[in-house]
Amino acid sequence: MTTDRERFRPADHPHDHFLLTTVVGSYPKPTWLNRARDLREDDASGFDADDWEEAVADASRLVTREHERAGLDAVCDGEMRREEMVEFFAERIEGYEFNGPVKVWGHNYFDKPSVVSEVSYDEPWLREEYEFTADVAERPVKVPITGPYTLASWSFDETYGSEETLAYELADLVNEEVRGLVDAGARYVQIDEPALATTPDDHAVVGECLERIVDGLPDDVRLGLHVCYGDYSRIHPELNDYPIDEFDVELANGDYEQIDVFADGAFEPDLGLGVVDVHTTDVEPVAEIEANIREGLRVVPPEKLTVSPDCGVKLLPRDVARRKVENMVRAARNVEADLDSGAIDADGRTR
Amino acid sequence: MDRLATTIGLFPLPDGRRERLAKLKGHQKSDLIDGDEAAATRDVYAATRRQYVEQQREAGLDLLVEGQARWDDLLAHPLCVHDNVRTEGIVRYYDNNNNFYREPVVTGELTASGDVPGELATAAKRCDDLQAVVPGPYSLAGLARDEHYGSFAAFLDAVADFLAGEVAAFPDAVGTLTLLEPGFVADPPGADERERIGDAIDAVAAATDAEVLVHAYWGAPDDDLYRRLLDTGVDGLGYDLVTAPDDAVALAAEYGAPSRALLGVVDGQNTLVEAPETIDGRADRFAARAAGDVDAAYLAPNTGLFHLPVGAFEAKLDALAAATGGAR
Numbered sequence: 015m016t017t018d019r020e021r022f023r024p025a026d027h028p029h030d031h032f033l034l035t036t037v038v039g040s041y042p043k044p045t046w047l048n049r050a051r052d053l054r055e056d057d058a059s060g061f062d063a064d065d066w067e068e069a070v071a072d073a074s075r076l077v078t079r080e081h082e083r084a085g086l087d088a089v090c091d092g093e094m095r096r097e098e099m100v101e102f103f104a105e106r107i108e109g110y111e112f113n114g115p116v117k118v119w120g121h122n123y124f125d126k127p128s129v130v131s132e133v134s135y136d137e138p139w140l141r142e143e144y145e146f147t148a149d150v151a152e153r154p155v156k157v158p159i160t161g162p163y164t165l166a167s168w169s170f171d172e173t174y175g176s177e178e179t180l181a182y183e184l185a186d187l188v189n190e191e192v193r194g195l196v197d198a199g200a201r202y203v204q205i206d207e208p209a210l211a212t213t214p215d216d217h218a219v220v221g222e223c224l225e226r227i228v229d230g231l232p233d234d235v236r237l238g239l240h241v242c243y244g245d246y247s248r249i250h251p252e253l254n255d256y257p258i259d260e261f262d263v264e265l266a267n268g269d270y271e272q273i274d275v276f277a278d279g280a281f282e283p284d285l286g287l288g289v290v291d292v293h294t295t296d297v298e299p300v301a302e303i304e305a306n307i308r309e310g311l312r313v314v315p316p317e318k319l320t321v322s323p324d325c326g327v328k329l330l331p332r333d334v335a336r337r338k339v340e341n342m343v344r345a346a347r348n349v350e351a352d353l354d355s356g357a358i359d360a361d362g363r364t365r
Numbered sequence: 366m367d368r369l370a371t372t373i374g375l376f377p378l379p380d381g382r383r384e385r386l387a388k389l390k391g392h393q394k395s396d397l398i399d400g401d402e403a404a405a406t407r408d409v410y411a412a413t414r415r416q417y418v419e420q421q422r423e424a425g426l427d428l429l430v431e432g433q434a435r436w437d438d439l440l441a442h443p444l445c446v447h448d449n450v451r452t453e454g455i456v457r458y459y460d461n462n463n464n465f466y467r468e469p470v471v472t473g474e475l476t477a478s479g480d481v482p483g484e485l486a487t488a489a490k491r492c493d494d495l496q497a498v499v500p501g502p503y504s505l506a507g508l509a510r511d512e513h514y515g516s517f518a519a520f521l522d523a524v525a526d527f528l529a530g531e532v533a534a535f536p537d538a539v540g541t542l543t544l545l546e547p548g549f550v551a552d553p554p555g556a557d558e559r560e561r562i563g564d565a566i567d568a569v570a571a572a573t574d575a576e577v578l579v580h581a582y583w584g585a586p587d588d589d590l591y592r593r594l595l596d597t598g599v600d601g602l603g604y605d606l607v608t609a610p611d612d613a614v615a616l617a618a619e620y621g622a623p624s625r626a627l628l629g630v631v632d633g634q635n636t637l638v639e640a641p642e643t644i645d646g647r648a649d650r651f652a653a654r655a656a657g658d659v660d661a662a663y664l665a666p667n668t669g670l671f672h673l674p675v676g677a678f679e680a681k682l683d684a685l686a687a688a689t690g691g692a693r
Contacts, residue, residue: 113636113674113676113677114380114674114675114676114677115383115674116377116671116672116673116674117377117378117464117671117672118463118464118465119455119458119464119465119466120392120393120394120396120397120437120467121383121386121387121390121391121392121396121397121437122392123383126674128636128637167463168463170634170635170636170637170677171635171637172635172636172637209463212457212460212461212462212463213460213461243457
């Protein structure tokens, strides 16, 4: 794996310092795309598969461009082809079956799939999404993939009798998928493992999954790991052993109460820091986000700090999501300017 | 040892009613059950309750439950609907699943509420031998935040008194009361909290003439806790023979088992439906090793069944009934 971040620096970047700005992945779908999905599911509508493909492509193009207009350094298409982070992949992996929705909370449900036979790789999962986005984008593209540990944890296992074994089997499939993406040109891949936050004692299982995922990948692939909503003291410093370039974590939601866990001087990978809260519709002012970014400088120097929202922003109103990302990029550029001028030092302290 | 088929409640909402309720209530935190729902919503829950009773009866279960369709906040429900409790943000429901609930914050005295007795009273119109399922005092206190009583000890006592008040108001049709204590395993009490737990359970049990069972799941309680449970006045204990069969059986072998045992022999969190011989094997192993005279074993899922899609839930009811000879 590489720590070369300079290739993400835009040619016209205005500052000597460079904080890599990106998103975690998901973005609100345009209302018309949800309407189009309803039409596709209605046989009487006359809205066919080609119409749907056109709608998805339009949405993907739109969100990729929206990210670029916001000034992000690495972009994605907001996962316009995906509905839910486990369902999307389970639909594409042999061995999975859907038996109906299960409750997450209140009246919010998801189609938790069952593994009913050995899992295997069939068709590429994300190649179409990546190739389309890379073709549309002028900026480097990041590809988020739900990690094998989460795919295993958030499924019913009828086959393996061991979540760990299932996770490793899935990790081999993720490796196959990532290799295919790399062949297609992808160089920035993020493994999403929110389930690690629920069972942090399984950090070694996630570590072994990541070892399997990176097997055979070229050195110039940047690999990130995203984790959210958990007790991070139980996974750091263990995460230093993970074969990753970047650890992306949600911390704005908890008002940086857990930043000290990472600010122990021992944190090794680049830090992807969540600097806007995705569960409030209040758009953080630029100055507040600058202060959040400076929290990250307590953990890593500027050349190892990536700036992102806490998590995917898909549950926010689209206008709110856009303004949060815009403010986030402005804040990052302001902090870079302050670092250039010496107004703040590399630890984020004001001089 | 007689074997009877039952469940520990917390059923998934039936297809159709799930969508109807979401439409009537909404998807946000403030839309969930607060004990003051609109008539149209109440009607759907009443119909769901009737459906659950029919389903259990048709499947051939021996001991029926109300099903707890209204328990949006899972085991925290009895507090979430209380007048002196406010609900806050969505928080994780134990660490071993992907479920969330609204955190209840107790802001005043936990007086009798009557919410759960009301549910059971309507179910009792259709069934004259019900098993009531409520959280045990330790787990219910652990799911909540206290801003009124000031210490965990005082809070635990208050929660136990509150549950005792609810239980005392249960209809006569409730012949069995099961207290669920997943917190014993998921978040075990500290040394200084253990002394009170037996008293808290006894306080709830003393409020009813029904047979009382305490069921810990997602593993087995530690030896100390298990012995304390044996020392309470309850009639039976539960054993999770899916998650931690060896540990659970070892407890019953080492320290003995009470005359009633609730055996979690069906996985409440996996769509794989157990064959009758799997269920029998789990129960047989317990019966062979448990010390003491277990008169009756209630074969049940180890957890609530809301973790499952509706089809798998129904299949689990059938599997339990088939294993005890009550298949339709």
